[in-house]
Amino acid sequence: MTIYNLGSINADFFYRLDHLPQPGETLASRGFTRGLGGKGANQSVACARAGAQVRHLGAIGADGRWMVERMEDAGVLCHAVLIVREASGHAVIYVDGAGENTIILHPGANRTIPDAVIDDALEEATQDDILLLQNETCLQVEAASLAHERGLFVMYSAAPFEAEAVRAVLPYLSLLVVNEVEAEQLCAAFGCTLDALEVPNVVVTRGRLGAQWHNFATGGVIEVPAIPVEALDTTGAGDTFAGYLAAGLSQKRTREDAMSFAAAAAALKVTRAGTADAIPTSAEVDGFLADRAGSAP
Numbered sequence: 001m002t003i004y005n006l007g008s009i010n011a012d013f014f015y016r017l018d019h020l021p022q023p024g025e026t027l028a029s030r031g032f033t034r035g036l037g038g039k040g041a042n043q044s045v046a047c048a049r050a051g052a053q054v055r056h057l058g059a060i061g062a063d064g065r066w067m068v069e070r071m072e073d074a075g076v077l078c079h080a081v082l083i084v085r086e087a088s089g090h091a092v093i094y095v096d097g098a099g100e101n102t103i104i105l106h107p108g109a110n111r112t113i114p115d116a117v118i119d120d121a122l123e124e125a126t127q128d129d130i131l132l133l134q135n136e137t138c139l140q141v142e143a144a145s146l147a148h149e150r151g152l153f154v155m156y157s158a159a160p161f162e163a164e165a166v167r168a169v170l171p172y173l174s175l176l177v178v179n180e181v182e183a184e185q186l187c188a189a190f191g192c193t194l195d196a197l198e199v200p201n202v203v204v205t206r207g208r209l210g211a212q213w214h215n216f217a218t219g220g221v222i223e224v225p226a227i228p229v230e231a232l233d234t235t236g237a238g239d240t241f242a243g244y245l246a247a248g249l250s251q252k253r254t255r256e257d258a259m260s261f262a263a264a265a266a267a268l269k270v271t272r273a274g275t276a277d278a279i280p281t282s283a284e285v286d287g288f289l290a291d292r293a294g295s296a297p
Contacts, residue, residue, distance in 0.1 A: 001128045002125070002250075004054075004130070005246075006132070007058055007133070008110040009038045009056075009060050009089060010090055011067060011091070012093060013034055013093065014031075014032065014093045015032055015093065017095065020100060021094065035277055037091060039135075040134055041056070042236050042276045043157065043246070045071060046239060046247070048075035049279055050248070053077070054075075055079075057113070059082045059112060061084060061085070061086055064088030065083075070277070082114060082117055084109050084112050085112075088108050088109050089106060089110040090108065091105045091106075110138075122146050122150060127151035132155050132156075132243075136160065145172050154169075155177065159238065161185055170199055174201060175201040175203065178202065179206070195214065201214065201216070205238060210225040211241070224259040224263050228267075231270040233272065236279065241263065248261045264285050268288045
């Protein structure tokens with residue numbers, strides 16, 4: 001089983017400053033780091049590190065080859081990532097001494113993915129495969145519609161949240177993944193309760209309260225608890241959960257087991273600083289769970 005992930009690929013440029021700049025002010029940074037980011041890249045890396053076969057569908061500019069190399073090093077198949085004339089997607093992140101930040105996001109190549117990327121990749125897909133989507137690229141509706149038509153399991157991680165983007169893909173989804181705030185925003189925008197959404201399955205992540213899988217066909221709810229840890233950096237935790245969940249489903253785990261697998265990976269991720277580069281492998285997740293089981297009273 002293959003996971004096809006139509007997703008963003010971003011460079012994250014972090015600048016450490018004494019304070020955030022005012023209009024017209026020029027500041028020298030106290031530090032600089034560059035990392036791989038973007039919800040799509042994060043989720044593909046999570047899928048691969050969880051042990052799944054994942055093909056990333058997307059685009060970069062000529063300046064983004066290093067990001068593809070880093071994804072491939074993590075085990076992501078990237079031959080459906082095209083180089084386009086637009087600059088790669090990137091985020092410029094200013095962080096002051098108190099941890100406050102200002103972020104400038106340029107979508108770049110993520111919004112210029114050619115239609116042929118979707119058509120060519122999904123031509124090889126089968127009904128056993130998964131299409132994974134987020135809201136940082138173009139062609140979400142086109143990809144979801146085509147995958148639905150071909151019988152794939154279509155999973156949509158609705159972030160960054162935009163109600164109309166969810167509305168457009170909802171008829172084609174097998175599984176919608178939202179956090180608790182996004183679930184509330186979605187119900188408010190649609191004027192309905194969660195169980196009235198026209199989608200068979202919804203997963204709601206709830207931070208320290210764990211996560212819930214709602215199966216509206218049966219009325220069943222699967223609940224998994226969060227694993228308490230001392231969080232260092234929560235960036236990318238949701239992407240880690242989504243990628244591991246997709247991987248677990250592709251590996252034919254039960255829904256409850258896939259949810260627990262994803263929750264453990266997300267818990268381990270938040271103990272580490274960084275985004276894609278900090279996502280754990282399945283062996284690390286297994287070790288993390290074994291250590292916790294061994295230290296339990």
